[in-house]
Amino acid sequence: MKPLLISMLGVVVWFWSSAVFATSLEGIWEGNIYTETEIHPIWLEIHHQAPYLDIVVSLPQQGIKNQQAEQVCLSQSQLAFRVRYPSKLPLFLEFSFDTLKLAGYLLDNEALVGSLLLYKQSPTTAAEAPDFREEEITFRNRNTHFSGTLTLPKGKGKFPALVLINGSGTQTRDSEAWGFKPFKILAEHLAAAGVAVLRYDDRNVGKSKGGIHWQMTIEDFGEDVRQAVAYLQQRPEINPSQVGLYGFSEGAAVASWVARNNSEIAFLVLAGATAMPGAAVILAQSRAIMEAEGYTDQDIEEALQHTQASFEAASQNKGWKQLEVLLWQSFADAFGQLSAAEQQHYGSSQTYADAHTKAQLQYLRSPWYRYFIKYNPAEALGQVRCPVLLLYGENDLQTIPQEQLPKALEALHQQARNHDVSVRIFDKANHLFLHSLTGSPGEYPHLHKRFCEGFLETVTEWLQKRSTALY
Template sequence: MSDENVQDIKDIEGIWLGSLEVPGGNELRILFNISTGPEGLPTATMDSLDQEANGIPVETVTYKDGDLRLEVKSIRGVFEGTLKEDRKTIEGEWKQAGSVLPLVLSRIDEKPEIRREQDPVKPYPYDEEEVVYENTEAGVKLAGTLTLPRSEGPFPAVILITGSGPQNRDEGVFGHRPFLVLSDYLTRQGIAVLRADDRGIGGSTGNVSNVTSEDFAGDVLAGIEYLKSREEIDPTRIGLIGHSEGGLIAPIVAVRSPDVAFIVLMAGPGLTGEEIILLQSDLISRAEGVDNETITRNNVLMKSMYSVIKEEQNNTIAEKKLRKLIMDEMANMSEEEKQNSGYSEATLDALVNAQVQTLISPWMRFFLTYDPAPTLMQVKCPVLAINGEKDLQVPPEENLQAIEEALKAGGNKDYTVKEVPGLNHLFQTAQTGSPSEYTAIEETISPAALEMIGNWISEHIQEK
């Protein structure tokens, strides 16, 4: 490598921070750490700060004549930008899943600390242990954190189950760490808590491209077996707390395992995935001020796409039908709508392909058609089901009613169903409940929700 190229790399060495404005009005902070590796070659890692995804390898780093290209293959993302004359700014674009978003990186001295008011501060008044256990049936190792009270055991315990999408053990989202806050609260109440990274995230192994909620239920079952192996844990008092999709998974596990003493469903689904997504899309669109004509058109498109997924099991045929539906819709978009959706002629094929692959994935096929009611009817352990009044993602009225009806029909003798005033899908105190508020709200979980969960569990774990 020439001295000139080595000097070029020195120009971009350091920590670079920028923000992506994502749909819904939220911002995701992206950080690149660029350095010189062996043989003078550039190397880099990426952090998505608000999603708590850190140290993501940047497989390809190319820099020449002021132009930088960073390729992050694991998430199919690429940044391309140009170093400005001040050597402190790189202006460019982030490309991922067919979308192209402007991204301006600024050089900073050190990585910013990400902390919310409710994040617990060490030293904790309890013990914290990094653990690894295995779902032997799936060949997956799960890495997590076990928190243990310092009082005399054996302790009751809960496993926290994350919502949809790749999640770490803290369920990090938009700068919040709900499961860190919940774990801290419960452990201070004398309850041991196990929380783990999802498959393929953080320290956990596994591929999520071909799995469904039922596979994730297997990971939770492995967590139960792990807790039963710990002498500090009372095996007769192990419960589950599932948030969002986790609230769909918890009943599946409770039916499969007689070791589940109770379950807590935080914004858990009571309807099929298709029903939830259609309700969710309508409510969020209205909260964001989308006009009725656009809402109706989107609703028709979604129903058409979901019909294809439900009726056509052959992926090749389904792909063709879905691609035609999406292309026809894009052809009818106004220029403003195309711009807002990230549409461009250069990225059209990648954008459509990304949408289609998501729609025909095993996870989506399962989620759209899975009806939680038959499983809920088989749940015999105590159940607490709570939703925020302003939850626009899993609307409370329809889902709580469906959950209660299923539990009642199944003869469950101990269930509590509550809608919590003023809270959104993350159980934050909210104005509208729109996801666009999540980042701006400083509160991670309402103290009222924490107290409700803690008190209910305490009532159900009294030693007999």
């Protein structure tokens, strides 16, 4: 595959018969070009200036900004234009589209070399009024003070509500990663559809104060969620019998822990849920990610041996010295792979290995890690009797659906005897529910930061069928 270094040239006339399509195409489009091994962000700015269609293209990874497309052709429901490699081999881009999405493919001398997926960006102006209202709120769990945002539907009534629970690590209320703010997007979408949403900063993150995240366990996080639920239940705008939980990744384990044998939880939405002990999850995701990123079998087996050694040290509280030697050597060996700037920052492989080994050992000795590797969320799922929606991405390499979903369903159906369990797996979606190439976390910074097709609609429609507002 040739490197994707593209230059764009002039504009050509579009067909008069396609005026309606030209008008709907106007605006900013953002997405990715997917080749067999690479992802390249692409932006299109399309203007309709009758009788012409003007397309300006940007490919930031290639340093190309605001270049004109050439030989633009619009016919019925297809848009085509040409771009050129430095070698002057033409590429032909052909799209089929609706009013919000462009999907298509790349051709090089009639050979398929990649695909494209772009979404239309919604213009916002100060004059537009959102279909929801927001309020900064606080609640507490013992000595920890949480700060969050309550997003409410417009109008009066006692609305159903959802508490959003972050995944592992220290996260803000928006669960932001690489510019993607899934909890903010979800809260605003659901509130506009009639469901109130509470999202909050994790312990000692943002405006929340108190508690050290890595010193806590899933049970501690569960108690935080209980207090969030109690806060919602006393709000006059909320139907107290219609409060549910949305848990993402480790947050799904927290949600099921809270909901087990708990009649106060009305429904659960579990996104990327695990249903096996944390140690097994870590091993599976480590192998899958390293395979996707092209590591050799030897590299993978060596890494998994180190991971297994960390499990044994953390669970049995012995073997720490041997593990320290393994970790130090692996970090020292990795020093040569750092960028020149990073090597200059640390000065030597010894300094780099010393610092990272110390940090890694603190993490492995933490209460959170030692609890996580032993805890099996399937045990709590086996006691959940409220309605449950299970969501997975087909390309999720962190909670692999082929491994997790059967165990989750077994716990819900056979142990809990839960008869209201819904499942959806989203095509090509990764752990963050973004459209992806392989699902590897290495792709995350480069992906279009928009939920995969149908995700928001699935959650909204499922909640609306299982929740009630009082007026």
